[in-house]
Amino acid sequence: MSHVLTIVAPPGRLSAETILPIRTTLHALGADLGAVDWLSPGEAADLPFSLLNPDQATAAARTALGDAPVDAIAQPAEGRRKRLLIADMDSTIVTSETLDELAAYAGLKEKVAEITRRSMNGELDFAAALRERVAMLKGLSLGALEATWKQTELMPGAKALARTMSANGAHCALASGGFTYFTGRVMAACGFQSHHSNVLVDNGKVLAGRVEEPIFDREAKLATLTRLAAEKGLPMAATMAVGDGANDLAMIGAAGLGIAYHAKPVVAAAARARVDHNDLRALLFVQGYRAAEIVED
Template sequence: MASSPNSLVATLIANPSQPVVTDEVIDLAARALGQETERAVLARGIAADLVVPATATAKAVETALRHALHGQPVDIVVQPQAARRKRLFLADMDSTMIGQECIDELADYVGLKAEVSEITERAMRGEIAFEPALRERVALLQNLPVGVVDEIIAKRITLTPGGQALVQTMRANGAYTCLVSGGFTLFTGPVAAKIGFHEHRSNHLIVESEKLAGVVEEPILGREAKLATLIELRSRFGLTAPETMAVGDGANDLAMLGEAGLGVAFHAKPAVAAAAHARIDHADLSALLYAQGYKLEEIVAASA
């Protein structure tokens, strides 16, 4: 059976450090979807596609696969075959493109990491509004020397595996990339440059006499601003919604994820993972390339 633009594609993705998408796992998944399932290996042991007629819903296909592969550390992304390759990519920074929450690292320098981390966690779970929570946390950083930012970036910030390859591969194939964060320009500037994003947008911390003033410039870039950025860039480049992709982990990412053609919850809070189009719980950020149908040999190696 030849696939058509109306087909659905289910991508099975494992973490490259644990390549469990074996022929046996692919066979098991294919049997769960029926005899008409086409198969294509994207990266041996790491990712494979199963193409099925769009007679079932994406949710039904995902449910069948999750049941069949229960207990396997395999992520499952089901989507329409059409417009699978994305031309616009927006990404959250903290706990998504990097492994840390920058404001928590700043708070550690004033001995308040535990208190600030608790507020951060509640905000990311959606239990409290993002904007007042950010103001509250920033106020605790008053008089912190701005020079500690460079030290944190050098010593504490780690890039999430697969992120550089993701952005650089999409750029090499004509996509526009934007790092959009509820964090701070002091961090998003260097991080965006290191990963290779076209641009970055985030909040401005007010600095006075080389110290943090404990105030963030208004208006705060939060949930609605992330959504507005996606709509603005989509309009600027004349793209349709299915041609866009966004990734994040927190409640302030939900509007952006919902508006994107493919909204991906990455190692996300439960409420975010449940609401997003797709969820990545096991793999690294290279999963977002395999979800677009890229093969291993098409991925641009991350720069040093």
């Protein structure tokens, strides 16, 4: 079979009965279907198919699933395991927006979070919005950075994603509009190999209210993807990008497999592949990893 549809649900929520309407729908569209291959019983399965466009298959599967908390992603069967991962950090690899949490120590969380929300949904220019938010933090003690880091939580499946792909020869990189203070620590905690983000300027005691230029933004994320792929001699088909905000759209669109993860509406609408209901382990199942192959926390 030339293509595969990967179906992922929260543990224990996926069954043959869940998959049956998907098979029926794809068959009605003219697909030639193979046998279901369970990657993780009750959680993830592959449905091989041919004679149908993968975008059609994904859309048809979503329609068949209705409101069920199940994700479905179709792609060519060849080259599923990616050799380069580029991941956004905030609200993707960690559960929070670290800048918003940092702003809480200046009593400005709600004001900053509203600007973040609009920026991530593509309503504001990212660089201008970042400069505006960072300027509000001028004079904030550097101790707020450590306090923010201590309360930052990793997204479920983040360690498994980076460690499993790394163990299988992939380079895993963070590409974030956030700050090196946090991306460096997340890299170490999860097992990424590199991190690329913005640098907060300080005087050794307090924040200066600005970041080093140029801003690491949407185009910088795309440039990081293409540069790392070139350095490692990889075609774009061998790359994966994941993120949730408008700042991630360029790299999601350019990667061999770009995934909108619990994404903002503008991103979910534009991305060819989405994970709406599951944790980051879904990105491993989509690559054909079986549960027994996943390097858990």
